[in-house]
Amino acid sequence: IIFYxxxxxxxCNNGQTEKALKMLRLMEDTNNLVPDAVTYNTLIKGLxxxxxxxxxxxxxxxxxxxxxxxxxxxxxTLIHGLSTAGKVDSALQLLxxxxxYGILPNTITYTALIQGLCSVGELDKALEVLSHMTALGGDxxxxxxxxxxxxxxxxKGGLCDVGFEILHEMRLRGCRANRVTYTALIHGLSxxxxxxxxxxxxxQMVAMGSQPDKITFNxxxxxxxxxxxxxxxxDMVGAMWASGAAPx
RNA sequence: GGGCAAAGUCGU
Numbered sequence: 001i002i003f004y005x006x007x008x009x010x011x012c013n014n015g016q017t018e019k020a021l022k023m024l025r026l027m028e029d030t031n032n033l034v035p036d037a038v039t040y041n042t043l044i045k046g047l048x049x050x051x052x053x054x055x056x057x058x059x060x061x062x063x064x065x066x067x068x069x070x071x072x073x074x075x076x077t078l079i080h081g082l083s084t085a086g087k088v089d090s091a092l093q094l095l096x097x098x099x100x101y102g103i104l105p106n107t108i109t110y111t112a113l114i115q116g117l118c119s120v121g122e123l124d125k126a127l128e129v130l131s132h133m134t135a136l137g138g139d140x141x142x143x144x145x146x147x148x149x150x151x152x153x154x155x156k157g158g159l160c161d162v163g164f165e166i167l168h169e170m171r172l173r174g175c176r177a178n179r180v181t182y183t184a185l186i187h188g189l190s191x192x193x194x195x196x197x198x199x200x201x202x203x204q205m206v207a208m209g210s211q212p213d214k215i216t217f218n219x220x221x222x223x224x225x226x227x228x229x230x231x232x233x234x235d236m237v238g239a240m241w242a243s244g245a246a247p248x
Numbered sequence: 249g250g251g252c253a254a255a256g257u258c259g260u
Contacts (some may be wrong), residue, residue, distance in 0.1 A: 005251045041252040074254045083254095111254045149255040183256040190257095218257040248258090 005039045012046025017055075020046055037063070048081025048168070056081060070101060076109040083116025085089070091116050107138045111146045117244050118153025126150055127162075134173070148181040155188025164189060179205065183216045192224025195232070198223070214245045 004027045011020040020043055026144040027033040040063040047056035051055055056078060060070055075098050082091035082183060091113055098105055110133050117126040130150055133142045147170040154163040163185050182205040198220055217240040224233040237247050 002251050009251065036251090038252045043252095045252070071252095073253050078253095080254065106252050113254095116252070143254095145255045147255085152256060178255095180256045185256090187257060215257045220257085222258055239256095 001033050001039065003038065004019070004031075004033065005042055008039060008046075009042045012042060012049070015050055015053065017043075017046050017050050034066075035068065037068055037071050037074065040068060041071075043079055043204050044074060045077045045081075048077060048084070049128070051085070053081055053087070055087060071101070072098075072103050072109065073090055075101075075103060075105070076112055079109060080112035080115070083112055083119070086116070086120055088113075088116040088120050088122065104139070107141060107143055107146060109135065110140060111142075111149060114146065114150055114153070118150065120155070120221055121157060121174075123154060123157050123159060123162075126153060130166075142170075142173075142175070144181060145176055147175060148178070148184055150179060152184035152188075155184060155191075158192070159186045160185065160192065160194070177205070177208070177210075179210045179213060179216065182210060183212075183219055186216060187219035187223070191226070192221045195220070195224065195227075195229075211244070213241060214240070214248065217243075217245060217247075 004023060008020045008023050011023060024035060024039070024043060027035060040059060044056045044059055047059065060074065060078070063070060075094060079091045079094055082094065086101070095105060095113060096111070110129055114126045114129050114178050117129065128144065130142055133140050133146065147166060151163040151166050154160070154166065167185060170177060182201055186198045186201050189201070205212060217236055221236045224236060240247050
């Protein structure tokens with residue numbers, strides 16, 4: 001069964017969902033194997049990634065019909081799929097249904113939801129979810145991914161200042177910002193031409209032990225070029241070499 | 249300790 005699940009995983013990653021579904025039938029019908037939650041979750045993710053949300057939801061019913069209970073990963077995968085497709089209402093609804101199955105959302109589940117809220121511009125709601133997570137704590141406490149993601153969303157929505165507040169908040173709560181966190185904020189600042197604060201952040205991240213990488217530099221160089229400041233962009237390319245990241 | 253879920257830049 002692990003063997004089949006691995007094959008299904010590979011097929012899904014190659015976008016071969018048809019074949020993956022056939023593989024599921026093959027293992028059930030001709031091999032009398034019983035797929036478990038991991039098998040179904042793998043397929044559900046594949047279907048979500050290829051935009052076949054309906055089929056993914058059907059598969060959840062199918063697994064239940066066969067006596068396999070969905071778990072928190074099943075729901076998180078679906079919520080992520082719905083969020084990515086911009087169907088945040090459905091994602092929220094699904095979150096509400098989880099309780100009926102006796103399954104509690106965790107940090108990753110909420111983080112997937114925040115992703116969706118940000119992408120449709122519901123930043124206020126995303127911030128509400130973040131507070132809720134903080135209040136819940138434990139398994140639902142926001143982590144560095146949650147914070148990085150919401151900072152990214154805020155910056156995209158033009159709210160870099162709020163992004164800074166979140167950076168401070170995460171520090172207060174003992175969550176260390178990493179390269180992704182800083183890069184998201186640096187990118188936001190660069191896009192609005194606030195290079196001085198972007199540089200301050202670069203220095204901060206170095207001081208905190210995160211080296212800027214290619215993506216960090218690209219983010220700021222792109223901003224400089226868009227602002228027509230080619231000279232400083234060249235300087236940054238120099239700094240990029242100096243820090244051991246090769247421009248591409 | 250097994251196979252499954254979440255975050256950053258540019259590249260049409």
